[in-house]
Amino acid sequence: MPADHTLPFEGGCDCRAVRYRMTSAPLFVHCCHCRWCQRETGASFALNAMIEADRVILLQGTPEVINTPSNSGRGQKISRCPTCRIALWSNYAGGGDAVRFVRVGTLDEPDRLTPDIHIFTSSKQPWVVLPPNMPAVAEYYDSEKYWPAASLERRRALMAKPKRT
Numbered sequence: 001m002p003a004d005h006t007l008p009f010e011g012g013c014d015c016r017a018v019r020y021r022m023t024s025a026p027l028f029v030h031c032c033h034c035r036w037c038q039r040e041t042g043a044s045f046a047l048n049a050m051i052e053a054d055r056v057i058l059l060q061g062t063p064e065v066i067n068t069p070s071n072s073g074r075g076q077k078i079s080r081c082p083t084c085r086i087a088l089w090s091n092y093a094g095g096g097d098a099v100r101f102v103r104v105g106t107l108d109e110p111d112r113l114t115p116d117i118h119i120f121t122s123s124k125q126p127w128v129v130l131p132p133n134m135p136a137v138a139e140y141y142d143s144e145k146y147w148p149a150a151s152l153e154r155r156r157a158l159m160a161k162p163k164r165t
């Protein structure tokens with residue numbers, strides 16, 4: 001069944017101090033099998049919905065931003081609930097503050113967002129079996145090749161915006 005992209009997408013942390021709403025469908029959903037994501041989730045992969053930061057609105061609370069090392073060596077900022085410390089989203093150096101990687105597992109209905117691509121499958125845990133015909137790459141990928149046209153257009157609009165200081 002295709003992912004259900006009807007609105008709204010709401011989510012939050014375990015203690016409910018932080019609640020957010022994604023105001024549209026994401027740009028693209030990564031299922032990342034890198035060792036970093038395995039450590040950060042304590043599991044086998046991370047499921048991250050990439051979305052413009054201004055399409056994630058806070059309904060309640062203010063996440064605390066923790067600078068954390070990342071695979072690229074350039075670090076990531078993980079936004080966590082200040083009380084229960086659950087991670088809600090990351091900002092990586094590449095997309096800067098303009099793009100959030102929302103942790104799909106923090107959505108109230110995480111089943112609605114399925115992976116668009118599996119990345120870093122070179123370190124995929126062997127028991128994780130990917131469905132056939134699912135885009136999968138050993139490491140990273142060229143978004144021009146995999147993203148739908150509408151998402152590429154949204155990204156162009158994002159990059160054309162003047163940077164907020």
Ligand SMILES: [Zn+2]
Nearest residue numbers: 013015081084
């Ligand atoms: Zn919390």
Ligand SMILES: [Zn+2]
Nearest residue numbers: 032033034037
């Ligand atoms: Zn990863």
